[in-house]
């Protein structure tokens with residue numbers, strides 16, 4: 001039986017991504033605030049309308065700044081995953097800083113859901129050399145920060161040795177499951193205009209053109225593989241604007257009409273684990 005799984009995921013950054021880049025003046029803070037204050041309720045209502053369970057990766061900063069808003073996500077039946085405490089990517093932290101943030105945010109997640117997170121997604125998608133070891137140590141079942149496949153989960157390697165002028169030496173697979181992501185399936189680079197002193201992210205794409213890419217990536221999965229998972233990544237303050245909400249609804253309707261099975265990343269990872277048991 002063919003089965004094509006769609007995971008809609010939301011990185012509930014609020015203003016934490018701007019703070020991590022030193023953008024703490026009132027305007028970027030208000031830009032992030034649009035997520036919890038306006039967008040999240042629209043998104044939750046849309047997901048309820050189509051009875052879809054999704055996964056929300058929430059930084060500790062959002063959990064502690066917006067406990068009531070985060071409670072609403074959990075109460076609506078969505079998975080709560082780990083997304084750091086600050087929004088600083090692990091690759092820019094020491095091992096100690098990374099583990100401290102991992103534990104601190106995980107305690108907040110336990111307070112909210114009654115259990116530690118099963119899934120981790122790194123802020124800005126950049127794991128450190130310590131991330132895999134720390135995820136295994138702290139009981140994570142899956143990561144969702146890497147791009148080594150598009151439709152098939154895989155086991156994360158540990159201990160690669162990568163040096164400039166030497167061939168890559170690959171480490172051994174661990175039991176940690178990777179639920180791969182891609183910038184093409186992320187709303188942020190398509191839609192957000194960001195200007196810093198060093199670079200500009202142009203964003204502001206036509207949502208219907210982006211939608212066409214998103215639909216075609218699902219249709220390609222459907223025609224190429226009997227079983228597979230496609231993971232879309234959204235940010236409430238990005239996708240929650242009018243024309244983008246309309247594109248999100250069209251995406252849901254089109255995929256539903258094309259036999260997509262919607263589930264959380266945790267549930268999709270569990271299916272993969274059952275189909276492909278780890279032989280470590």
Ligand SMILES: [Zn+2]
Pocket residue numbers: 011012013017083087123124
């Ligand atoms: Zn994020």
